[in-house]
Amino acid sequence: MWRRTVVVVFVCLGAGQVLSNAQEFKLFDRTVQVHGFVSQGFVYTNDNNWLTMDTSQGSAAFTDFGLNVSAPVTDKLRVGAQVYDRNLGQLGQYHPSLDWAVVDYRFKSWFGVRGGKVKTTLGLYTDTQDEDFLRVFALLPQSVYPTDLREATIAHLGGDIYGRLSLKRHLGEFLYTAYAGHRSDSIYSGYPYYFSSFGAHITSYGGLQYGADLRWNTPLKGLLIGASRMNEDITGKGSAINAFNPGAGLVPYSEASKADWINQFYGEYTVGRLRIDSEYRRYWRNQELFSGTSESFADVRGWYVSGAYRICKRLQIGSYYSRYTVTNVVAGALSAFYPPATDTSLPADHDYDKVITGRVDLNKFWNVKIEGHFMNGYGSGPYPNGFYTQVNPQGFKTDTNALVVRTSVYF
């Protein structure tokens, strides 16, 4: 794995340098652009293994890359697609996926439509969460943007309508997006991996997603506020150990949404070299398990406040505080095995993370980040959040300090 990672990084570093000045060509008199990125990380933790990596020994199993092509077909119509691949500890495992593939027709600035596999607009960073080079931090606040669960919200196969509405009397402008489509998780993503800790094997996971985002560029220069809503109807299928008779082998497993939604509220303020963000997300998840014989109620809440400051052209620093809590209650047949987890003061039901970061831009296409995380709690309860029992068989410690080093090349 190390060797593969090193090869990927050096190939892409070289490609980045070469392609940075040659990223477009003509096809049928249209300009086709090619862009890509590769990101390599290294994570060391003093205690618990994090993000499915063997981080307590130091792990570089943290590679992302993407490559896209896009072109305008007419003045109003553009098409494009991106392939994305990653290896994050036990996740991804270098299985490439179609990240997005979009046909976009903008009738007017106030109304456009796009269809295909579309990046989902949810809060400030859902659609750009893979591209760490767009911000100061090596890892986004995991309370709102858990990188191990990126596939839960990253894109949908369906369509969006979107637009920009200017308000009278200098009241700024509204940007709106409404979408509907199908979410389909890879079996190499976080949730199926989490479920394997219970002896379950998820073979398919996905379903309908629909929602909307409304953001307001306020009259106060640099201030944006917004809200997003997502509803889901998700079904997961596979096989699992029979909890009542573990020796009987695997039995068919299914789970289905009864109520599944996210509300997210956010604000962003930029003044001079300073940028301040804050977001709050609540994820409510009520599922039927094993064809309705049991039911679970999970309430996941996260928020963060972050600040980033550009000291000079090549150097930025940043910090955030991120707070995550989760509660869960299981009803029905399985309730005997899963007692209610509702005390968010317990480390199993929260993760509070203080972060400091520095970013150095070596040139226009290459940066390096160094980031420190100081976490309390491991939030490994009924819904995953970075800490998994499979890679922590000895059990969890309450506190985890992590050093993250990440470098990205992009063109």
Place this chain on the structure above:
Amino acid sequence: MRFASADALAGDIKVIANSSVKADVITAVELKRVFLEQNNSLGDGTHVEPVLEKDGPVHEAFLQEFLGRTDDDLQTYYRALVFTGRGSMPKELDSDAEVVAYVAKTRGALGYVSTATSVEGVKILAIVPAGNAAHRTLITRVEPEYPETLKYLNIGGTVRLQVTISAKGNVEKVEVLGGNPILAESAISAVKQWVYTAGHSRITVEESILFGSHP
């Protein structure tokens, strides 16, 4: 947007466009939206695409005054569009001369260069601080006909008109506020053909037209 600064910068930067662009003026708001890929057409429907310089003082000044961003911020903004399938990286060129050459040959291209640059083959767009409803700039002015009889008799003066301008910039209605009725008739006929810069909504302004040399 700091209109006063933008006005001051008009002396340092020229906004140039391909001859396919019909407009002769562009508002600061339109300029910003075009360069942030929020709009790819102007109010008159003309398709436009932004062209940037890679660096340099003109580039920095343009970004600061008209886009309110540094080059680093702008690159990040464009990359967010590119990597989510919502836009493309605009053309970036090394010098004023390259920008002029590219704009001259590319339909809808819109760029900026220093005032000292020769701009043969392209048109220069005046930058106006529109978006401010109280400020509309007259783009097309048709001069009123001075009736021969009154001119011969040296009867002149000022006609004051109240002009209602649509959001698109066309004159919707003209009412006489004062002046010689015959001259006013001629003034109304001319003013109805005037075209102003577009704005967010319909507004009413006062216009005064002088016939002869004495008010």
